Amino acid sequence: MSNIIKPKSTIGIIGGGQLGRMMAFSAKERGYNVGVLDPTPNCPTAQVADWHIEAAYDDAEALAELAERSDVLTYEFENVDAETIERVLNQVSVPQGTELLLITQNRLKEKEFLKNAGIPVATYAKIETEEALAESVKEIGYPSVLKTIRGGYDGKGQVVLKSAADVSKAAELLENGICILEQWVAFEKEVSIMVTRNERGQISTFPVSENIHEQNILLKSIVPARVSQKVTEEAKKIAEQIADQMNLVGVLGIELFVTAQGEIYANELAPRPHNSGHYSIEACSDSQFDMHIRAICGYNLPQVDLLRPAVMVNILGEHLEQALELNETKPVWHVHDYGKAVAKVGRKMGHITILTDDLERTLKEIDQTAIWQS
Numbered sequence: 001m002s003n004i005i006k007p008k009s010t011i012g013i014i015g016g017g018q019l020g021r022m023m024a025f026s027a028k029e030r031g032y033n034v035g036v037l038d039p040t041p042n043c044p045t046a047q048v049a050d051w052h053i054e055a056a057y058d059d060a061e062a063l064a065e066l067a068e069r070s071d072v073l074t075y076e077f078e079n080v081d082a083e084t085i086e087r088v089l090n091q092v093s094v095p096q097g098t099e100l101l102l103i104t105q106n107r108l109k110e111k112e113f114l115k116n117a118g119i120p121v122a123t124y125a126k127i128e129t130e131e132a133l134a135e136s137v138k139e140i141g142y143p144s145v146l147k148t149i150r151g152g153y154d155g156k157g158q159v160v161l162k163s164a165a166d167v168s169k170a171a172e173l174l175e176n177g178i179c180i181l182e183q184w185v186a187f188e189k190e191v192s193i194m195v196t197r198n199e200r201g202q203i204s205t206f207p208v209s210e211n212i213h214e215q216n217i218l219l220k221s222i223v224p225a226r227v228s229q230k231v232t233e234e235a236k237k238i239a240e241q242i243a244d245q246m247n248l249v250g251v252l253g254i255e256l257f258v259t260a261q262g263e264i265y266a267n268e269l270a271p272r273p274h275n276s277g278h279y280s281i282e283a284c285s286d287s288q289f290d291m292h293i294r295a296i297c298g299y300n301l302p303q304v305d306l307l308r309p310a311v312m313v314n315i316l317g318e319h320l321e322q323a324l325e326l327n328e329t330k331p332v333w334h335v336h337d338y339g340k341a342v343a344k345v346g347r348k349m350g351h352i353t354i355l356t357d358d359l360e361r362t363l364k365e366i367d368q369t370a371i372w373q374s
């Protein structure tokens with residue numbers, strides 16, 4: 001029973017976006033104090049937290065203050081500088097650790113980790129020069145995708161290569177640093193699975209979610225994913241294996257490609273709760289945020305049950321005004337608003353979770369609102 005961070009202790013969150021906000025809701029529900037480090041005044045997490053240090057994530061003094069005032073630290077996104085965090089490890093416990101960050105903020109390390117763990121990934125090569133790109137693409141073939149190894153998200157920092165004519169244009173991406181060339185996976189579905197592990201090695205997985213993207217931004221998640229029982233079981237096995245080999249503490253999101261033949265390839269890891277797991281707030285016995293708080297505070301982990309199938313749909317800046325009206329017209333839909341001051345096109349402003357016993361009918365109902373039409 002050692003190492004338990006009990007209610008009334010303080011959880012410090014690095015990053016004040018919607019993930020931090022939903023972690024803070026779970027933490028407050030359980031009686032914790034919450035502090036947040038984020039440069040934006042009145043950011044989504046600060047609206048829920050007890051206190052806010054308004055400073056950059058890599059501001060060493062501010063991070064030292066967060067550490068000083070907290071009993072445990074967590075991060076809500078992967079682009080935190082691991083070295084900055086390492087400097088406060090003598091002050092406060094950071095159960096997620098920095099190894100997880102180092103792996104997930106670097107696509108090359110992430111792929112190497114997955115490959116070494118025996119998890120199938122698309123064939124890839126490290127690319128540093130245009131010549132190397134021209135050489136590797138001969139082996140990997142077309143289509144393929146060149147990605148920067150650092151800092152990319154939601155499809156940013158990526159170029160698809162369809163033929164040799166695309167090589168020199170794609171090579172411009174190398175100006176941003178080392179890249180990785182990946183074989184294009186002809187997937188039928190993109191799915192994800194969230195997994196939680198604590199320091200005692202207990203592991204608990206969430207149901208598999210089927211994800212629909214538009215312009216590389218998650219639009220909808222459908223749970224349970226419409227895949228075979230075999231794929232569901234395999235995804236769970238992969239999640240448990242990754243959590244175990246990483247000595248994960250907290251929640252990790254795993255994005256997977258599934259082919260028509262039922263083959264699974266791991267695409268990306270997120271060392272934190274993930275957008276495609278938001279459905280768990282209403283649809284599961286414990287949400288991904290509840291499980292994250294339990295894990296970083298050192299508590300036993302329950303098995304997570306799906307209480308009802310669900311569809312989650314994201315509210316981007318361009319959807320916000322109309323989506324908020326659904327509070328009135330669709331009273332059984334759970335409309336979340338992250339409290340962001342400025343709505344921009346493509347910016348995640350909130351999400352809606354709809355519990356349903358008829359996924360197809362619910363998907364149709366979403367279409368009929370005409371809010372998410374491209």
Ligand code: AMP
Pocket residue numbers: 122145152153154155156182183184185186187190213216255267268
């Ligand atoms: P990522 O930032 O790696 O998650 O990529 C963004 C999106 O691009 C993914 O959700 C896929 O839809 C697509 N994508 C990325 N890499 C591949 C790949 N190797 N094969 C097929 N689609 C990909």
